[in-house]
Each structure stands twice: as C-alpha cells, then as structure tokens.
Amino acid sequence: MNAARRNWLLSDAPQTRRQARLGALYQGWLTFRANKLAMFGLIVLIVLIAMAALAPWLSPQSPFAQDLANRLQPPSAAHWLGTDHLGRDILSRLIHGSRITLFIVGTVALIAPVIGLFIGTVAGFAGGWVDQVLMRITDIFLAFPKLILALAFVAALGASITNAVLALALTAWPPYARLARAETLTIRNADYIAAARLQGAGPLRLLVRHIWPLCVSSLIVRVALDMAGIILSAAGLGFLGLGAQPPMPEWGAMISDGRTYILDFWWVAAMPGIAIFIVSMAFNLLGDGLRDVLDPKGAKS
Amino acid sequence: MLTVEHLNVWFGHPPARVDAVKDAGFTVAPGESFGLVGESGSGKSTILRAIAGLIDTWSGRIEVAGQPVAARRRDRAFYKTVQMVFQDPYASLHPRHSVDAVLSEALRLQGMDDIDRRIARLLDDVGLGRGFRFRYPHQLSGGQRQRVAIARALAAEPRLLLLDEPTSALDVSVQAEILNLLSDLRAEHGLTYVMVSHDLAVVGHMCDRLAVMQQGRIVEVMTVEDLRRGAARQDYTRQLIAASAGYQRA
Amino acid sequence: MTLLSVRNLRVTFPTRQGTFEAVRGVSFDLGRERLGVVGESGSGKSMTGRSILGLVRPPGLVTADRMQLEGQSILNLPERKMRKIRGRRISMVMQDPKFSLNPVMSIGDQIVEAYRLHAGGARAAARQKALDMLAAVQIRDPERVMQAYPHEVSGGMGQRIMIAMMLAPDPEILIADEPTSALDVSVRTEVLNIMDRLVRDRGMGLIFISHDLNLVAQFCDRVLIMYAGRIVETLAARDLHQARHPYTRGLLNSLPRLDAPQDRLPVLQRQDSWRDGDPIAESLETEFPGGL
Structure with a gap:
C-alpha cells in the first residue's frame, strides 16, 4: 500500500463518510494484524473456507467411495491420512466434512447471538417485569447442561444435522442474553442515551441505533471464542449419533466410527480429532484478536 | 420561560428512599441566564434532569414557556423548546457515532429538512467548521466534543438550554472558549440558560441570577451583583464564596 | 537539601504515527518544599509524576540523564527494588x-x-x-x-x-496527582490543611500536580508550568500572578473572576514556539524556604 493511501486512511480529519468508515476499518485491521496468533487463526479459517468451497476439486477421492479391500490402511502415498473401516479415504472425508462444520458453525453463529442480543437488550432496556420474565426464562435454559438440553431437543425433533444445529442454537443463546443485558444496563444510563432521549428518540430507535451497535462488538468476540465449544458440541452430537447421519462425513461422527479401532488403527479417530482441534483453536485465536479490535475496554492504551 | 414550584425529586422506594430535591422553587425570565450552585450531592443536577424529563419520580409543578410539563412522557414540542448539554463530553457522545450521525439523527428526529445545509450551519455556529463533520468522538479533543454536544442541543432550535456543568471536565483555556461560545450563542439566538456549576466564578461570569443549593434545598436566590459585592444573606453561601476564593493556609 | 533530582526526563510512547513524546526533557530539583506542577491535560504533568515512581507501563519508555533520590539513582529500577522505594520512600495520592x-x-x-x-x-x-x-x-x-x-x-x-x-x-516524598479535584471545596480545604501540616511537621517533599493555578499559587512554595511535555516556566508560587511566559499568562487570564467581571474571556492563542523555546526561570538553583 502506498504512503498516500495509508495517510488517507489513517487521517484524523476524514472529509467524507466513506473515508471515515474505511479509516475505522483500516485502524481495526492494523490492530488485528499486530496480533500474530490471531492472524494465524484467521489464515486457518480462510483455508478452511477455501477447502469447503473447493471440496469436490480438492479431495482426491469421493468421500463415500468404499473400498473394502483397502480398509483401515495407515497413512500412505495413496491415502495421505489413511482409510477408515469401509476403506474410504479419510482426507477426502475430512475435506468434505469441512462443509458440514462450516454449516453448523455458521448457522449457530447466526441464530444464537441474534436471539441473545434481542432478549438481553430488551430485558436490560425495558427493566421491570419484562426483565424479570425474560431473565427467568434465560435462567431456566442456563440451568440445564448445554449438551444434555441439546440431546433432549434432538431426541424430540429427530436425529438429523439440521435439528442438531437448531438444538445447538437454541441452547447457546442464554449466555449471550446475559452478556447483552449486562452491557445494556451500563449503557442505558449513559449521557449519550439521555441526550438521544432529549432529541425525542423512542425506545425502539434507542435500542436499535444506540444500544445494539455497542453490544454487537462484545457479542462477536464472545461468539468467536465460543465457536470452539460449538464445534465440539456438534462433534459430540455427531459422536453420539444424534447429529449428522451416516454416511455423511461429519467430523464428530467420524471419530465415533473410529473409536472401535482406536488402539490398533489410531488414525481413523485421530485425524478428524486433529481437524477439530485445529479449527477450534483457530476460532479461539481469532476471538482473541477480535477482542483487541472490538472490545473498547481491552483496546485502550 | 421556566417556572419551578414545590419541586420534590426522590430516588428509590421507602425505606431506602432518598430525597434528592426538597421543595425547590425558582423562575427564570425569557432571555435570562440562571445559575444553580452547590456542592456535589446538593441536588442541582437532579433539578436539571427533572426539568428535562430524564427523571420520572418528582412532584410539584414545572412550567416551560407557560405550559405545565407532563410528569412522564414529554412530547416533541417540549424537546423543541428545551435541550440540555451534559457535564462530561467524553460520556455524552455515542462512541460509535460520527459527528455527522449525531447531528443528522438529531435533525431528523426534530423533523427538519435540508439536513446537509443545517449540519454545515450548526458546525459553523459552534466554531468547528465543516471539516469535522465525519470525525468520530475519539478523533476529537474534549473541547471539540463539547462543541459537538452543544451543536446537537442547538439542532432542535430550542429556546431554553439546560447546561449541566458544561466546562467542569475541560481545561481552563478550553473552558474560556466554551463559555465565550455559550455567551455568543445566547446573544445570537436569544436563548435562556439554566446553568449548573460548582464553580462560583463560572456562574458569576455567565449568569444574571443564581440559586444556592444545600442538601436538596435552595437556601438562597440572589443576583450576581450581590454575589460580587459579597452581599450573601446565608452563612452557607458565605462559606462557599470563601472556599472558592482559594486556599488560605490554616 | 535536595531530595529528588531529575535531569532531562523523557517519556515516549510508540504509536502508529511514530513515537509520541509525553514528557520532553523535564529537569527539576525537589527539596523539603511544596512543589506545584501545573499544566493542562496532555501537558505531561501526570506522566512526570508516574515516571518518578516507575509507574509508566510498557510500551512507554522512560529515559533521563539523571533521576536521583537523595543521590541514589532510581531510574528504571527493576520492579522488585522499585517496590521498596514506592510507598516507603516515595508515596503517591491519586485523584x-x-x-x-x-x-x-x-x-x-x-x-x-x-x-x-x-x-x-x-x-x-x-x-x-x-x-x-x-x-x-x-x-x-x-x-x-x-x-x-x-x-x-x-x-x-x-x-x-x-x-x-x-x-x-x-515517606520522604509525597506525589499528589490532582488530590482534591474530585472533592468539594469545603472538604478540599481540610485535605489541603492535612497535607500542608504533614509537609511542615515531617519535612516531607511534596509534588503537587494540579490544573488549578489559583490553588497552586496559594498552596505551594514553587511552581513548574508545563506545556506539551516541557517545563516552560519556573517561579515562586507567590509570584505566579506576575508570570512572564505567555502561556502562563494566558492560562491565568482565561479564568473567569468574581472580582473582575468581563464580557468575554481572553482565549489562549497557542504558539508553536512554546513547544521548544527556552524555559523561563527565576534561577535554576532552587531556593528552598528555610522556615518550613
């Protein structure tokens, strides 16, 4: 990037709305880039997304093609990560499985924080009996262990990947609601909210235009940090046979398949395990970096 | 312009109820600048917030421009008459809203048209200039932020401006600039001010009359000339004047 | 007797736009006296106090030609040694x-x-x-x-x-950073009296950091005026109202006064030359009031 453009972006006196927006983004990017581990996390995730998008072209074989003659082969030149108990190529299954992982992560990340943000900010902003009712509902959800509740949901709705995602999303929102409510309580009495009230701003406008933008950043950070847990929960459901159904190459289900052979043929369970580990870690690192950028408390000084 | 009678303001419920303002009353004529002086916790800011409608728990009578104000919800006409500038310019601007967003929202809410031209005029009025339009609060100094806050209050073209310690968070040189700006705006727009301050010198400079508050009560209403001449009737006022003169070695 | 001697103190912070110098070559001596440090926000007055106690957090960098507490260097001491000095020999009261x-x-x-x-x-x-x-x-x-x-x-x-x-x-030295600005005037006098007496009775050195010129003029013995990280003027507190530096004069004039009403307050016109001009000082060797 040339110096003129850099100065234009970092200007303290932007001349247009566009320059101000781009400048703010660029500042954030510089902060994020300074965190090496977060950059590593971001790169891993970009690779994951690329892998999911290009799965059919990247994977050496079909993820479903069985070859019983070559079952449980150790990693070799023909099968880089070995084969499973039906002789399917584990690498190909991992590559295709990344799509499922992304689908789960993406959907949960879209649903849960939105529900949480809505319930939390409304409760915190309205106060009184609205707050009481919404927070007691949140408490009820929080009282159950997340995975158990998800299990119950899936059991009631039927085992499938969509229902697993739905169950995860429905059990993941309460912490976000709590977080959003706590933030709202501190923002609610700020002078700038009082000032907006004096302009005649109604509650809906205060909520959407003034409170949400401030809650969203900490929620994004929290979501990125929680993603690892969601991936693990999804894998857990898959492992228990309540998520993706065979022969879908879901990573948790793949571990489940490999557990019978874990002592003699370690790679069958270990390879998807390593994949889950790397992606979870990448999300955690990314969340750390996002916190530097978005969390005003941490980003000071 | 403003009449306050038998104003009581309280927080919380019995037995933890705190009476922040007790039976306060004063009137402010149109075009006048009126000061409320007292130490922290004396209830001076609370009166301002009750007038602005930011506190629901009050009783008594508040009249603005001859109209009694509603106890809870204020209508748009009220906010077109009364606006407020807050003490801490670091807390009174939304950290994620640019100057442009702050002012255009205020103008839209007041149902104004021709937003671009009005924003430019507001920024000129408060001495910032158009180059500041797209800055975010973190790109502004304390004095510049307070100017933005004043511009926001002026957006509604109010007649009564409530000033809650508008310069106590600022350096003295910046305070002088803001006080001058407020004087100019009052002359230009024919505004009425109610100004809360703990600084007698600032109130002496800005106001025509003032009320001295102690523990929620107005103990004395006097003119600034009386204040200057040291013609305070109450002991407490004399104490405040002595203390504001600075430190005398014991 | 000099309790604390500081020469050419600098505090810098790296930023994206280059290094930011919060304190740029501050030199002073402190005896058994009340030394006022006055300036506006961002003038480096608080950072000066913090750097003496080793409280400047990384990536902030403190350098000085000399920073001595009774002849012993306390510049950038390791944290373990600094802890022994902090509190025992130099204390700090915050706002x-x-x-x-x-x-x-x-x-x-x-x-x-x-x-x-x-x-x-x-x-x-x-x-x-x-x-x-x-x-x-x-x-x-x-x-x-x-x-x-x-x-x-x-x-x-x-x-x-x-x-x-x-x-x-x-402690031998107390650094008070705006100790009374969060207090009401009536309480303020009381707190100042206490500090005043302690300085007098125990022979302590006091560094009184404040933005309030009048208060410093009345409370302290000697005043340093800081602007943009430098000391622009040093004078005896009782002479503050005869200050010569245009910055000090500008600050004093911009205060509204009860006894002298005026229509408009004079506004400080900042000059670039203040950033680097020579400091105005009565005399660099300090006159420590004897009868404290």
Missing part, C-alpha cells in the same frame, strides 16, 4: 480514592497491610500506627472507620484515608 482503594477489604486492613509491607513489624503495632494516621488526617472516629469498607465512606473521607495510607510508612 479519585474510589479507584485506589480495594473495595473488598476493610479500610483498617488496607492501611495495616500497606504499612507492614513497607515497615514490617507486628500486627498490633501496625494497627496502632494506622489508628494514629487516621487521627492525623482528622478522622474523628478512627476505630469505626477502620472497620468500614471503601463504599461506606464519602469521597473526602476516602481521600483522607488514602493520604493516611500513603503517609503511614513516613
């Missing part, structure tokens, strides 16, 4: 006691702990010392206050407690 007191510890425990950390000794002795200190800062019922928690006391009381805590180990 707002709410942020400096531990909210979950009773006030008595905090003073006792602060004292024993520096002076050691038995608990009972430390407790007696704490009671004495609370009495010394004019707290009427020290026994009761010892049991209270920080949220149960008023701002003025909290600030007096902070001072008691900081003075328990008998």
